[in-house]
Structure formats: C-alpha cells, structure tokens
Amino acid sequence: MMNRPFFIILLILISRAYGQQENLSNSVTPIADGPPIDGYYLKSDMENRKVIPYSDIRSVDVMYSKRVWREIDLRERLNASFASPKSRLIDVLMRAIQAGELTAYDPTPTVEDPNGDSFKVPLNPDELMANLADSVFVPEFDKEGNQVGGTFQSGEFNADSVVKFRIKEDWIFDKQRSVFEPRIIGIAPLISIKAADIYLEPQPAFWIYFPEARHILVNKEVVNRNNDATGLSYDDVFVKRIFSSYVIKQSNPEDLRIKDYKQGIDRLYESERIKQDLMDYEHDLWSY
Template identity: 55%
Template sequence: MKNFGEMKKIVCSLLALGYFFVAFGQQENLSNSTKPIHIEEPIDGYVAKTDLENRKVVPYANIRQTDIAYSKRVWREIDLREKMNKAFASPKSRLIDIIIDAVMKGELTAYDPTPSENDPNGDSFKNVLPIDQVMARFGGDSVLVEEFNENNEVVSSRYESRTFSGDHIVKFRIKEDWIFDKQRSVFEPRIVGIAPLIVPQIPGLESSAGVVSTGDPGAPSTDFDPFDPFSVPPAQQSAENNPAPVMPVSAGNNAFVPQIDPTPAFWIYFPEARHILVNKEVVNRSNDATGLSYDDVFIRRMFASYIVKESNPDDLRIKDYLNEGVERLYESERIKKSLMDYEQDLWSY
C-alpha cells in the first residue's frame, strides 16, 4: 500500500508538470486577449494554410503503348471572360502571373510557338524560347518615356521597365490527348501543353480594324468606326455633303476589315507545370476553404472550353473549313459528343 501511494504521488506530479509546460508553451488566444501581444510573424487568418504548400503531384497511372486502343488529339481554348473561368483571371491568383513568374525564375521552360522545319505547328516542345524573349511576346519589357517642355517639345527621353499586367490575357489554348487504356478500361484526357494567347500588334492595323472606307481618295472623309459612338455613318456623311442619293458602303465594296486571330505567346509543357500549379491555390467565389489548386482544376476538368481543332489527315482547324462563328461552335460540340459517344459505345447494357 505504501509503494502504491508513492507511485500515485509520482504520477500526479508528472501530470501536473506536463500540464504546466503545455500551458506555458501554448500561444495565448488572440481573440480573447485583453492585453497587446507582440507576434514576430503574424498569420493572415486564424489557421495557417500549410497543406497546399506541402502538396506533391499525384502521378498519372502508367500507360503502355500496347494498351492504347484509341487516341485522339484535340486543341481547346479557355476564355477567361466566361463565368466558369473567372477564377483563372482573379488578381489574387492569376494563372498567367503564376506561369510568367515561374518562367522568369527558371522553374518552367517556355517553348517557341513559331513554326519551324523541325516543328511545323510550333507546339511540339522542340524549340526553347529564351527567357529574355518571353516578355517581348507581350509587347516588350521596356517602354520609352519622353519629357516635354512648355512648347510641347521633347527635351529628354529614357527607357523604363514595363510592368507586366495579365489583364490583357483573356484566353489560353490547351493541347490534350484522349486515350482509352484497355488494360484499365479507362477513357481519359491528358493535357500535354498550355499556351497563353495574345493578339499580335501589327503596325498600321491597330487603327484600321473595324473601319469602313469608300476607297475614293477624292471623296470626303467617310471613315466609320462601328465601335466609336461619335463616328458618323458613311450614308449620313454623304447626305450632308451631297444631296444626291448615295449607295451605302458594304464590306465587300473595296473595303477591307482585317481580322487578327489570337496566337500562342509560348507553350508550357503541362507535366512540368504540374509541379508548380499543385502549390497554387485557386480562388473560389463561393467558399474560401475549398483548398483547390490549379492542378486540381485541370485534372478534374473544372473549366469551360471549346474545341478549335482535332487531329485530322489534312491538319485543318475548324475555322479553315467553317466561316460562321455559330457553325464553328456547333462543330466543336459535335467533336465533344463524338468523344463521349466513343466511350458510351464501348459498353453494352
């Protein structure tokens, strides 16, 4: 009994000592504190989000070439102006800013999209784009700043570094393969590459886009910009200068309205980019505690897109054989449905 009593005292003493150290080492509750507390590294919130920073890429299942019973390559475009893709353009975690930052730090490799002899389509990841040329794809990395005097004369000029803004990137192109693995009986897409799309700045075409001209140099100025609310239509201008009836100018009557299609600034190899995207959180407008990364969004297909090309013998894009925008959209949906129908036709019920 005596030994039991001593043992009981020792155990109680150890428990009390442990409770003291735990209470002493625990940080005081910030919400209930009545005195100022100095914290060397404050946390932006009440919980430190460390799980996203420590995540690792979950590798794809291994596929042997002999197990691929069906394969189809498609090219898609993601428009960030669509409601479902708004998270890609969030200033808190913009996709283009993440990619540019990783490229400039040397964590990602940018590939030149210019067609060449060894890469006819420019999307085979064969030609590396030097880092010093990456920012030039977005309009240059410096801007000329001029200073004027009171007579509006240039007195000095200097070059200043241009601050990159991702607001102008509103589209991304995705290159992916749809594969049916007969070993696992799984039909799944695997993204191969991602490219931000830009509109090339061609000198002389910035002011002519959307402008209709009569083509007669001796006639009064009848340039009409449909996007300018103060621009006067050609018919109204002619009526003011000439009372005689004038035929309206159509787009096919000596008028040329250039249409510049977006083109990739560079290509990023997606299997390499996954190691960067897995640690970048996607902003969710409904819930801040989703914990989704950009890798999750792409792997789970949580985005809206439309197909612009599928692999074919003639290597044609949809716009190469369809002119109307609505017809192109229908063709994109037809290709999507054909992929889904292939999977459905594999099984019989």
C-alpha cells in the same frame, strides 16, 4: 495502467493543440507564441503539396487515342478564377519562367512543326519578356520644346492582355485499366497582336509543357469568387477539369482547324459535336 512514455507524448500533443487553439481564439490578451494566425482555422498546407503522378500507360495498351486542342476563355464565369488578381495563372507561369523553374517554348510554326506546339525550341526568359513587353514611343524634344524625333522602348508586360489559354491534350483509352481519360500535354497563353491599328486573332505567346508545370501549379491556390475555402490548386483545376472550354481542333488527316471548314455559329456546333463524339465513344465502350 497507461504506459508512461505514451502518456507523456499524449500530454505534449494536447498542449500543442491547446496552444494552437488559443492562438486562433478570440483572446484579448497578447499572443506570446509568435505572430497570430490570420483567421480562425488553419488552411491546407498548399506550399508543401506534392504532385500525384498519373498511372503509367504502355503503348500496347492504348486502344484508342485522339488529340484535341481547346481554348479557355477567361471572360466566362466559370473561368474567372484564372484571371483573379490574387493568383492569376499567367502571373504564376511568368514568375516560374523568370525564376528558371519552368521552360517556355517557341510557338512559331515551322515545316517540321506546323502547329508550333511540339516543344522543340526553348525560349530564353529575357528574350521572352522583351517580346511580350508592350513597346512605348518615347518622344525627343529640342531646347525649344519642339519634338525632333523619338525612340521605341520596351515597356512592361500587361498580364491583363491575356484573356485566353490554349490547351493541347490527348484522350486515351487504356485497355489495361479500362479507363478513357484526357491528359493535358501543353498550355499556351494567347495574346492579341496589333498590326496597322488592327488587333489580329490571339496567338500563343509561348507553350508550357504541362507535366513539368504540374510541380509549380500544385502549390498555387486557385481563388474562388464564391468560396475562400476551396483548397484547390491549379493542378487540381486542370486534372479534375474544373473549367469551361471549347474545342478549336481535333487531329485529322488534313490538319484542319474548325474555323477552316466551319463559319459563324456552325463552329460552336462543330465544337460541341467533337465533345459529344468523345463522350459517345466512352459510352459505347460499356453498351451491351
């Protein structure tokens, strides 16, 4: 005979499931248990997800390590989700910075930090927004309508101006776990700077420390052009490597970027060579 407390609990669960299903049905009667569900199924609870931590790595277990810088071009088809108006990555980062949930770091190169990506100097959110905002010239007129001057005032930051992101990551072989894997260290949006009516090469606007950003990205859903039921967060996209990118630099004694010694299409070939070298290293580990 069924235990009475267990039977009561079972009835409660069934009633809740039935009430939820009724809310999601094609009922033509008014819904009495709160606002209706926007759809015919409950989506994953993205807002309450928690970060899955990486496995710990001891320095004595690092058999091989190589630092790589790469760029994600949002104009590529596979990366279109990063620029979706519904959930743009730059909007996610900027809102978190303004809310004090993330720290932005100054990307300016120094003698101690030639690449400007060592997370040394935090940026004040107000100063950061002022630097990113487009300057607008506001003319001044006299009583007769003649322009007598004008001033530059800070406008609003144009998120559409960010078409690339730069990533700094380490490829590490952990002999304790026998795993060769990449781990992202930092992310930087790239913006074009205009000088003398000429747009210069895009430069980092700021750097974000990725381990800190994961707690924000894990609760932000990525919008897919072809499928609304992905259930993927930005943390999933970066950790699972669901993006297209090309290498612009690997660690080397001269601290050279690819563009410093390769030109034209040879830069792309060099980028692919570096990628292949990393894959070959992993393959050679298990060759007999």
